[in-house]
Amino acid sequence: IEEQVKSWGISAIGKEIFTVQGEYSANMIREAVLKEDLGLEKPAAAPGRPPILCPGCPHRSVYYVLNKLKLHAAGDIGCYTLGAVAPLSVVDTTICMGASISSLHGMEKAKGKEYIKNWVAVIGDSTFLHTGVNSLMNMMYNKATGTVLILDNSTTGMTGHQDHAATGKTLQGDPTYAINIPALCKAIGVPNVIEINAFDIVNLEKVIKEEVAKDEVSVIITKTPCVLLDKSKKPLYRALTDKCKKCGMCMKPGCPAMTKNADGTIRIDDTMCTGCGLCESLCKFDAIELVKEGDR
Ligand code: SF4
Ligand code: SF4
Numbered sequence: 001i002e003e004q005v006k007s008w009g010i011s012a013i014g015k016e017i018f019t020v021q022g023e024y025s026a027n028m029i030r031e032a033v034l035k036e037d038l039g040l041e042k043p044a045a046a047p048g049r050p051p052i053l054c055p056g057c058p059h060r061s062v063y064y065v066l067n068k069l070k071l072h073a074a075g076d077i078g079c080y081t082l083g084a085v086a087p088l089s090v091v092d093t094t095i096c097m098g099a100s101i102s103s104l105h106g107m108e109k110a111k112g113k114e115y116i117k118n119w120v121a122v123i124g125d126s127t128f129l130h131t132g133v134n135s136l137m138n139m140m141y142n143k144a145t146g147t148v149l150i151l152d153n154s155t156t157g158m159t160g161h162q163d164h165a166a167t168g169k170t171l172q173g174d175p176t177y178a179i180n181i182p183a184l185c186k187a188i189g190v191p192n193v194i195e196i197n198a199f200d201i202v203n204l205e206k207v208i209k210e211e212v213a214k215d216e217v218s219v220i221i222t223k224t225p226c227v228l229l230d231k232s233k234k235p236l237y238r239a240l241t242d243k244c245k246k247c248g249m250c251m252k253p254g255c256p257a258m259t260k261n262a263d264g265t266i267r268i269d270d271t272m273c274t275g276c277g278l279c280e281s282l283c284k285f286d287a288i289e290l291v292k293e294g295d296r
Contacts, residue, residue: 019043053082055257056234056274058198058224059151062122063088064253064278065205071120071212073149074103076132078124079157079226087254091122098123098131104146105139113145117212121148125181126156126164133184139217140189147211147218151198152181153226161229185219192218199224201281227274235275236291239266243287250279250288 002014017032018024021043030036053060063083066073067090075081075091076099084091093103104121123132128150136148156162163169168178185193192214194207204222211218239250239258246264257272258279266287268279280288 021046050085051082052085052254052256053079053088054227054274055255055272056227056276056278058153058222058227058276059083060088060253060255061198061201061224061276061278062149062151062204062222063090065201065208066090066120066122067252069205069208070118071208072118073120073122074100074107076100076121076123076127077158078127078151079153080122080124080151081158083122087252097127098135100127101132101135101139101148104148105135105142105144108144108146109142113215116146119146120208120212121146123148123150124157125150125152125154125166126162128181129165129179133188136185136190136217136219137188144217145215147208147214147220149208150181150185150219150221152221152223153229154223155226155229157226157228161226182219182221185221190219191216193221194218195221195223197224198222199276199278199281201278227276234273235277236270236273237268237275237277237280237288238270238291239268239279240287240289241265243285245285245287247285249282249284252282253278255279 002012005012018028027038027040031038031040059080067088071090072092073083073090075083075094077094077097081091081094084094095103100121100123104116104119107119108116139146154167156164163171166179166181168175170176182193182195192211196204196207207220211220241261244265250266251258255278257269259267261267
């Protein structure tokens with residue numbers, strides 16, 4: 001209600017004088033509004049926990065590259081919407097399922113093809129098959145230009161790992177026909193369809209730069225499974241404080257398994273690291289290494 005009232009331009013106060021958690025009581029309202037001291041217990045102060053991509057999430061790697069290239073993204077609905085949050089800060093719009101591609105398309109028609117050379121559309125595999133593919137068809141039909149990234153993690157991550165039309169399994173887990181996403185994009189007529197591993201950051205950067213410069217439609221499919229799909233024991237990385245130069249490069253993608261020690265060197269939480277290797281690939285000083293099986 002508070003949000004709605006504020007959205008109509010009417011000034012309102014609410015949560016800042018009552019509480020953001022739990023129920024409102026008559027006594028709470030008496031204390032807050034009438035300033036009576038009824039000795040009510042104050043709600044516990046919970047630390048802020050902003051939503052964040054999991055350690056080892058392949059989307060983080062893609063967003064690191066987009067952020068480095070200073071590109072904006074028209075986003076969509078899924079785990080990857082978290083690309084809006086610092087330090088990745090890439091996703092600028094999220095309207096509804098499938099709107100990433102149509103937003104990019106609309107921007108191109110409204111502002112011109114040069115304008116969207118600073119933009120890409122970002123959509124997951126599940127959302128693409130749900131409602132993104134029709135927008136891509138429209139891009140081709142309406143002679144658009146622009147680059148679409150399909151972040152293919154082989155599942156519907158955000159809502160609990162449901163299968164979809166490209167995973168090869170029904171919702172009951174039975175084997176079924178799997179739609180081939182690159183072939184589907186080519187069948188629509190997309191002239192540039194590239195598949196790449198999300199953690200291959202050197203080539204990903206090169207490919208994105210090349211494709212956004214084109215006056216054509218391009219689809220880049222970053223094909224790397226959700227880190228939570230693979231339940232097997234994963235490799236583990238550690239930071240070597242004696243080699244660390246405190247440059248902060250490895251922290252740029254914002255992996256939650258990494259923190260800074262008091263002296264500015266890096267610490268990797270071995271209960272959280274999933275061994276994706278992104279931090280190691282960013283460290284130029286060999287200060288992050290794979291932990292050998294016997295040393296774990
Ligand atoms: S390898 Fe590095 S970036 Fe990947 S999960 Fe472990 S600490 Fe995070
Ligand atoms: S990138 Fe390497 S040297 Fe730089 S802070 Fe991280 S571990 Fe230390």
